[in-house]
Amino acid sequence: MLTILNSCYTAAQYQAGDHSNVSAQIDTTAKTPFNEDEVLRRIEQAVLDHRLAPGTKLKEVQLANLFGVKRGLIRKVLTRLAHSRLVEQTPNRGATVASPSVKEGRDLFATRRVIEAAILETLIAKIDAQDLQLLADMLQRERQAYQQGDTAHALALSVDFHRQLARMAGNSVLETYLNDIIRRTPLVILAHLGDDEQNRCRNQEHETIVDAIAQRDVKTAVAVMHQHLMQIESKIQHKPEQQQTDLANLLRLEAVEGT
Amino acid sequence: MLTILNSCYTAAQYQAGDHSNVSAQIDTTAKTPFNEDEVLRRIEQAVLDHRLAPGTKLKEVQLANLFGVKRGLIRKVLTRLAHSRLVEQTPNRGATVASPSVKEGRDLFATRRVIEAAILETLIAKIDAQDLQLLADMLQRERQAYQQGDTAHALALSVDFHRQLARMAGNSVLETYLNDIIRRTPLVILAHLGDDEQNRCRNQEHETIVDAIAQRDVKTAVAVMHQHLMQIESKIQHKPEQQQTDLANLLRLEAVEGT
DNA sequence: TTCATTAAAATTGTCAACACTTTGGCAATG
DNA sequence: CATTGCCAAAGTGTTGACAATTTTAATGAA
Numbered sequence: 001m002l003t004i005l006n007s008c009y010t011a012a013q014y015q016a017g018d019h020s021n022v023s024a025q026i027d028t029t030a031k032t033p034f035n036e037d038e039v040l041r042r043i044e045q046a047v048l049d050h051r052l053a054p055g056t057k058l059k060e061v062q063l064a065n066l067f068g069v070k071r072g073l074i075r076k077v078l079t080r081l082a083h084s085r086l087v088e089q090t091p092n093r094g095a096t097v098a099s100p101s102v103k104e105g106r107d108l109f110a111t112r113r114v115i116e117a118a119i120l121e122t123l124i125a126k127i128d129a130q131d132l133q134l135l136a137d138m139l140q141r142e143r144q145a146y147q148q149g150d151t152a153h154a155l156a157l158s159v160d161f162h163r164q165l166a167r168m169a170g171n172s173v174l175e176t177y178l179n180d181i182i183r184r185t186p187l188v189i190l191a192h193l194g195d196d197e198q199n200r201c202r203n204q205e206h207e208t209i210v211d212a213i214a215q216r217d218v219k220t221a222v223a224v225m226h227q228h229l230m231q232i233e234s235k236i237q238h239k240p241e242q243q244q245t246d247l248a249n250l251l252r253l254e255a256v257e258g259t
Numbered sequence: 260m261l262t263i264l265n266s267c268y269t270a271a272q273y274q275a276g277d278h279s280n281v282s283a284q285i286d287t288t289a290k291t292p293f294n295e296d297e298v299l300r301r302i303e304q305a306v307l308d309h310r311l312a313p314g315t316k317l318k319e320v321q322l323a324n325l326f327g328v329k330r331g332l333i334r335k336v337l338t339r340l341a342h343s344r345l346v347e348q349t350p351n352r353g354a355t356v357a358s359p360s361v362k363e364g365r366d367l368f369a370t371r372r373v374i375e376a377a378i379l380e381t382l383i384a385k386i387d388a389q390d391l392q393l394l395a396d397m398l399q400r401e402r403q404a405y406q407q408g409d410t411a412h413a414l415a416l417s418v419d420f421h422r423q424l425a426r427m428a429g430n431s432v433l434e435t436y437l438n439d440i441i442r443r444t445p446l447v448i449l450a451h452l453g454d455d456e457q458n459r460c461r462n463q464e465h466e467t468i469v470d471a472i473a474q475r476d477v478k479t480a481v482a483v484m485h486q487h488l489m490q491i492e493s494k495i496q497h498k499p500e501q502q503q504t505d506l507a508n509l510l511r512l513e514a515v516e517g518t
Numbered sequence: 519t520t521c522a523t524t525a526a527a528a529t530t531g532t533c534a535a536c537a538c539t540t541t542g543g544c545a546a547t548g
Numbered sequence: 549c550a551t552t553g554c555c556a557a558a559g560t561g562t563t564g565a566c567a568a569t570t571t572t573a574a575t576g577a578a
Contacts, residue, residue: 059558059559059560060559060560061558061559061560070532070533070534071533071560072532072533073532075560075561076338079335079338080342083339083342091539091560091561092538092539092540092559092560092561093539093540093559093560094540094559094560103431104431104432107430107431107432107433108432110381110430110432110433111377111430111432111433111436114373114374114377114433115373118370118373122369171366171369171370172362172363172366173363173366173367173369173370173440174366174369174370174373177370177436181432318528318529318530319529319530320528320529320530329562329563329564330530330563331561331562331563332562334530334531350530350531350569351529351530351531351568351569351570352529352530352569352570352571353529353530353570
């Protein structure tokens, strides 16, 4: 299982249509019967980690080989991804990683401010000491990751922070919407900001938000959150050209760290 | 095409599994090659019109026969409906019309208040005379439908009003979310309120909201909208038993009015 | 009756094979 | 040299047949 995913084959082989080599390796070694949800999760994660660039073509057979699953399964996954707007599907022309417009990016951020504000308001009205402690612990870990320079981990924890607020607020619809927005945000950032360090959540601001929550100060919490998100949103404007990424490398990499 | 849909066969025939009769009728007369979107739209519309009760079983072959399409297409439609939470799918056990819990109903309404407020705020900042006139026209038609006692039409127009505000606001994400909520609301109402006249938008309040918009009075508009939604939300509490509805009748009916 | 047990029927899930559409290159044409 | 028409290759879309699972019905024992 690890063998497959560590084994080396060039991207050229995929793109030239030379799949025989790959298929062989996967067919023989593939002891991991990825299921639908698992495949979905991995592609989503690749987007979340800024490893899948907007515009990347997602071919059904290529993905099927890569994961060692039937094409039908990939088809279902692509449809689901399309529904959450992570990929765009065009009839007879297949699927590509979505490339949100500047307008869509702004709408997304504007809506995010509204949703996060609602989450804070709901959360502050009901949060208890235990949850506050949990948040404090998360911040601790996040700070640590930043200090150790583990950017990838820090990014993941930073996303988790926002998700955790939503979960604690206890409104399943708000939570779903926030998760939807979070999944789509990396594509906006990649398409219109570039993958800078700057364009990420700052730990400092997360701490300020938790302080305000602890004080039950809705106004401050919302204001800081607003500013926090604006920091990134305000930079959305220009659109550098998009590079076609090497699918195999990206997904392979991720597959290694998984079980 | 109309022939099929007007022709009479009892619900018992479906539920007893005697599909041969139905299939014959549809196979011979079916000149309407419903496509995926059309099938989806009709089922959604049936929910929106309070014609499909929560908990109704949706069998693949039954639907396929009813619409005169392949099972594969129905399968895709059901998946899409499941994604927007209008139906619930359980592996190997098929799909049923969703039956949202009281908790989910409350979350839905709470979120709706947030979204509609954001829409009003955005809209008031940019609305022009032309759009205001359009809203006035819509209200006019809505009032008329109420006065003529055409409840079904009034309900449809009432929903349109909320949708139109979202469209005019110009934030595609907010619009999508509101539409999502609107689609799911009838199920909550049916499951926990019953199909009373009372549990619907009041035209009067829509007029008040438009007045506030015209005055660019965000605070009032949001307050009235809040109250408007609360009126319905506050009643969600008890849950009468659910009747299993006769699918054929409902969808047939709808099919007749369509093109 | 009530509860297991089992067989049959109904329903959902999967897949390989085929059909259809798009893409890209090449040659002929103007 | 640009344009058009054509063909093969690469992709995507569909379907009928079969596999797997759940539901229903029937049977029999306690």
